[in-house]
Every structure is written in C-alpha cells, then in structure tokens.
Amino acid sequence: MLNKYIKRCSKSTFHIIFSRNKSSLGLWDNNISSEIKLQIEKHWSQDVLKTESNNSSDSFYILPMFPYPSGNLHMGHVRVYSISDTIARFYKLNGKNVIHPMGWDAFGLPAENAAIEHNIQPHIWTKTNIDSMKKQLIELGFNFDWNRELSTCDPNYYKWTQYIFLKLFEKGLVYQSKANVNWDPIDKTVLADEQVDENGCSWRSGAKVEKKILTQWFIKTTKFAKDLYDGLDSNLLENWRDIINLQKHWIGECNGIVITLQFKIKDVNRPIGVWSQDPYKFLHAEYLTISNDNVFIKELTPDEKNNLLCYNPITGCEIKVYVTDNVNYPEGRDTYLVCPTLDTEDKKISESLKIPLEKTYCTIDYELENKKVINIAKTKSCGGYFVSSKLKDWLISRQRYWGTPIPIINCGKCGNVPVPYTDLPVELPHEPLKGNCFSKMESWKSCKCPKCKGDATRETDTMDTFVDSSWYYYRFLDNSNAKLPFSPDKLEGKTPVHCYIGGKEHAVLHLYYARFMSYFLHSLGWTPTNEPFKKLLVQGMVMGQSYKIKSSGKYISPEKVEKIGKKYVEKKTGEAVSVQWEKMSKSKYNGVNPLTLLSTYGCDTTRLLILADVPPATTRRWSDATLPGVLNWQHRLWITMREFLSHRNNINMDNNTSSTETFDEYEKKISNARNYFTATSTYHFKYTQKLSVGISQLQSLTNVLRNNVPGDVIAKSKEFELALASLIIMLSPVTPHFCSELWAGFKSAPNRVLENTKLIMWDRDVLSQRWPVVDNDFELSFQCRVDGAPLCDLKIVASELPNLTEEKALDMVLKDQGVLKRTNRGIQRLHYELYPDCRAILNIFTNQNVQKPKCDIKITN
8 A cells, every 4th residue: 555645845835645545543442532633633644635636627716815924823823724624625525626725925024023133034034934834734734735835925926916016007007106104113114004003003013103204106996996896786795794894984985086186396296186076076176275284285385385276187277276274175085176156065165265256156067067077087097087085095115125126117317117027026135134225235226227228226115015915816826827927717717716714804905905906907807707706704813811900901821810709810919800802912821822732632623622612703712611522522423433333343243122113213313313414514514604503513413323322223224324424524624634534444344334326435535525415305494584583494305495496485485374464564575595405595575674684695596
C-alpha cells in the first residue's frame, strides 16, 4: 500500500498522494480520550488535507476573507475557517467541484511598524508570519487549495493591482486633489475616518489625530454610487439581510448629481465636486456658498476669500463664491449652489447674506432641464452622475512604505504621467526602514518621464490595503496568469463567489470597495456579472469573559478573581469586580490560544467546540461549559461504533430476542429518524448555513441510535447500518479526522448488509462519499404560514416535492385548511420557498401591511 505524504514544493504549495484503503487504528476497546483523538488526527491528517478534484464542471466557489498574516491564529480565525471548511466539505460531498482558496492580505502598517521595531525588513517579517500561520491552518485540517495561494505583497500580485489602477486612471476614475485628512502623528500616515475612534484617537497607535491638508490620490467610486445602491435590490444576492441596509446607509440615497467646478486659487485651477439635489440649478446658478471649513478656503487670505470665483462648465460662465457658515449645507457637504430666482429658500439665503438679486423669480421645465444638465456634464466629463450628498470618493493615499506603490511619475513638464504597462510592476526597494523612507531613496525615486524623457520622480504614496483586497477573489481563479490580472474565461461558471464568509466588521468598507471594483471590472467586460458575491455568511465575533476592577477599570486575569455568593471580587484586595463579555484581547486577559486547544483536545474537538450551540452569524461567547457536551457526544459516537462492531462480529451469537414485529418497528423508527434528520440537517447545512442547528440534528440522530436498540437489531438491521453510515458522512465536514477513523472501522465490519451503491461506496473513504438523501417515499414537510403565524404542516413525499409549484402548493392548502374562511380576508400576496431536497414553505399574506419575512436563503424554484 502506498503511504500518503505531503511534499513541500515551490511557492509553498502542497501535493498530496493518498490511498483510499487506509485502515483504522483499531483502538475500539479503549475509551476515547484526548490522547487517542490526537493519534487519530496524526493518522488521518494527510487524507483530510487531500486536494483531489472530482472533475465536475459544476463549480462552487467558497471564499473566507483572507487574513492579515500576524503570525498567530486567534479564535476569530478558527471560527471563520471552521465555517468555510465545513461548508466546503459539505459541497464536495454533494458532488460540487469546490474552490476553497487561501491567501494573505499582507501589506499594511502593522508589518511595517513591527519591522522597524525588530530591525528587520517587512517582506522578511511578513514571510515568517505567513509560514507560521499556514502551518497552523494545516494543523487544524482546513482543506484549502494551496495551489491557488497568493499574497498581496508579492510583486506578481501587486503588479496587477497597479495594472487595474492604471485602467481606472485611463477611464478618468483616478485623480489627485488636496484633502483635509486625518493624520496620525506617531505612525505618520493618513487614516480613514473609520480608523479614528470616538475620542479622535488613532485606532492603532492611540495618538490624538491631527487634521492636515495634503495632496492625495482618490478613486472616483461615487461615479458608480447609484448602480451600487440599486444593485442591492438584485435577486442575485442571497442571505445579505441587514448587510443590505448597512450598505445602503453607507452609500446613501442617490438623489442628487455631482458636477466638478474649477476654482482658480493663486493662478492654480483646483476642482471641487458640487452636489445638488436639483440638477437644473447648474444651468441657473447665480452663486455658490462655501463653508469656512472647506479645504480650498483655508489657504486664502481675507482678500482672496472676498473675490473668489469658480467656473461653471454647464453654462461656460464664472459665478461668484461666498464664504459663509450660515447655510444649512447638505449632509456631508460644505458647498451649496444657490438659485434665488428659482427657489424660495435660496431667496431667503440671499436676503440673509444681503446679496442683491439681479433677476426676477421664474418657472422652468425641471425634468427637461435636468436631462440637459446631465447630458452636458457627461459630454464634458465633469460629472453628471447620481450620488448621495454624504458619500465621498475613495482616498487611497498612504504615506507609508509597506504597500502597493502608486504607478505614477511626477514630471515638472508633463504633470502626473502613468507608468507604462510594460514597466510594471513598480517594485518596492528592499532597504532598512525608518518610517516613510521613500524621500531618502533617491536612486528609487529618480526616473525619466515616459512622455518627454526628462528628469522626473516616482510617486512616493502607496495604496490603501483595501485596494489590494478589492479584487483578490478574481485573482484566486487565475493566479498564475502572467499577461493579465485574470482571464475572463477563467471566471465563467465560477463567479460570482457562491458563498463569501467573513466578519461583520468588514461588511461596510471592504464590501463596498470590493463591489465597486467588481462593477468597474464588469464595465470593462472582464467579468460575467457586476456583483462579486452571491451569498454572504457574516459570522459574529468570538467573545471572552473579562474581569475589571470597578473602582479603577483595570483589567485583571481570571486567576485573580473569586466568586463570593453572586458577586465577584479580586482575591488579593477584595475589591468588587465587574464581569462582562468582550471581544477577545490579550490586554483584557480574556483570550483563548487556539494552539492550546489543539494540543489539549485536538483540532476536531476544537472545530466542534467553535461550531456547536451557536449559529455562525451570532456572537460566540467562549466558555468551557460547552466542552463537556462535545466530549460526551464524541464518547457516545465512539461506543456506538464499538457496539456495532461487537454485534456484527458476533452476529451468530446474538439471540433473536426481538420478535419480527419488534424488529420491524425498530427498522421503521430508525428509518424515519434517518430520513427526518437527513432532511433537517441538509436544510441547515445547505440553505440557512446555521451549522450549529445542523449539528444538533446529528446529535439527535445519535440519540436515536443509542436509545436502547436491541443487540440483534444492531447485528442484522439494514436501517441501523444505513443510519450510522449517514450519521458519520454528515458529521465528516465538521470533524473529518474523527469521522475518517469511525468510517474505517465501520467499513471493516463483517456481515455488512448494505451493498456497494451510489449511497455507500465501500471502496472510498468517508470524505469521498455522497451526502445522504431522503428516501423517495418519505414524507417531507410542507409548511403554510398566514401573516407570519404557522397555519399547518402538511406532508408531501420526497419524489413529488421538486415538482410542487406555488400554484399547486396554494391549491393543497386551500383544499385542506380553508385558509380564506379561517382568516375572513382575501389573500393579498404570496411568498413561496421551495427547497427540493428537504421542505417547502408557503407564506400567505392577507394584510398588505405585513412585511414579507426575511428568508435565510434564496428561493429555489
């Protein structure tokens, strides 16, 4: 027999050779223990990591958000990757060609600061951390396709980030402008608003943030704002639920248009986007008011403030600008276009500012003139797109070294010149760091202008790391392409990502930027759809219990706390201690080291601990109280297999203590349980992704198999054998090592009743089986709800369920229950959900004001 092994190859990939007929360790006479579980995991580790393809054309792309390589996994990592690995293994069992890649969001300030602190180059620090975290992911048995591995700090990756930047530049979606920015005086870089806490301090350094006016690079994301807003109502999106509202709130209702006006300040033209809810105002603008806080005004002398003009590209005329704070500016804006002859409120503004009116009040055809303004703006490439007042363009400049260099050359004669595509990537120099060191790297900075061939300098700002992560999901599908970021044909049938998994903290910014980038790439014809992600699975944080002295607010470790009655006090001083659940942190002494769990209980138990009890989307309060239940279930599964083997080995010695009638009753009971729990587990693994509920169904099936089933039934029952096989297969995505051992013992049992069929393939390991399905004649659930309240739960045989249309479903309910008579109201609307392999739900609404339920999944018709 060929032993399995993992061979380390170039680029840290893994090729896995395996045998399908590996035998069990044969430790059934021993009680299951942590030591035995660790032996099992060592024995099956290479099989669990196998990456064979099933050659199916039916691809399923499961993508967990890639991590920043800090060097050590935390429990949040364990949770998200346990979720993605379980779902990936589930879909493999369902015959899908699963794509489950892993990479590294490797640029950013933490690595740069650590490198400076440890006097080591960031690329070396980052590589060391990647190797460490990769080893930990492998130890946890996560089945990632390492052949697709990428790292954003690899020039072979950021070359294409720069390439996409240049495409944005070509399309007029990149520009440079002065901006009033958040400046971290310690890290000496710009911070996004979201990186500044409620006290005005940096999220990382803790320093009080300063305001600075700097020339920065922007991506004009606002040009796609309305498309991004409207796209949130697309039927393509599954399971987005409250994330849709978060995205809509971030983008804002796109009820106005932006026109870029030019201010002439000190003989320099400076653009500023002016937003108006009424586009026609640009045709009739008499003047513009601008806040004192505006970045363009802060440099001006008082005389210049009083003589400020701007050029209106819609009319081709200049208009007067007044500086004032006595105007109710739209949310997020500090400019207001004033047309007192058209708008009575604007007339009041003019009167309050004592600005004489030169025209009389008139009426216009608003709809016609709005279209005229928009067309002129688009023709002159100065705006004309709909956006909310509060949404800003994406400021991507970072004044740090460890990031993707912006591929622009600054020429005194030609201005900002894009680096030629043939010269990409613009690579980072590998030199010792002291903050932003580009200004001191003359040999790197100095270059020739691609246009005039004169002396020029490279742009020294690097890109925000959100740019790197805004398109990585496409590169995973074609990560060896040396000619393009990716080939469109590599995306066919694989995008949008079928299931995207990550923390809710990334559900606004990262998701917004990734959606923008996908919409842009789709506009180039590079992608089959504009939306990048079909289904979202947003997991909650893992929280730890922290202890804090009430009088001082100081955090202390659990070992220093004791409970007296119902109160907690510090052991040493007796001071009162408050107890609360918070995000895990070393500084709060409430973290759990995954490596400790791995070495103590093994990876399967750790995975089961993190997935059991709480659905992925819910905050996970980490407690040792979960441990006994998980350990007990594993013990019961172990002794169930032990007893099965014992009875099958002694089948002739088992007395026929059960009558034929009793035997048949057990067969029917076990069959019904197998079918019922298969249907409910499938529903939660496949549609709701409430893995904890699916796991609880498997626990219930275990209880049935352990509920005083007579020995001769275990010895001879086909249904017991099939139910046990189904249980092991369905649990294998969660605990692949443990189930591999159970399966190896199970298939070695003598006197098996089941034949080698599509349901059970004895020549293959458990991870290569097919997910169980219910019997064709088993009656599945067909639920009906009226205005959200349960009305009835009808039954329909499994073979007929896929053909149950909405019309047939309503007809069944009306014939059986007389819904209209019971409600005394007419049916206003219906919402039908069909899950062909497990259930159907018909929602009837008799009241138009009753909201349609938020379904966990996309309706399958």
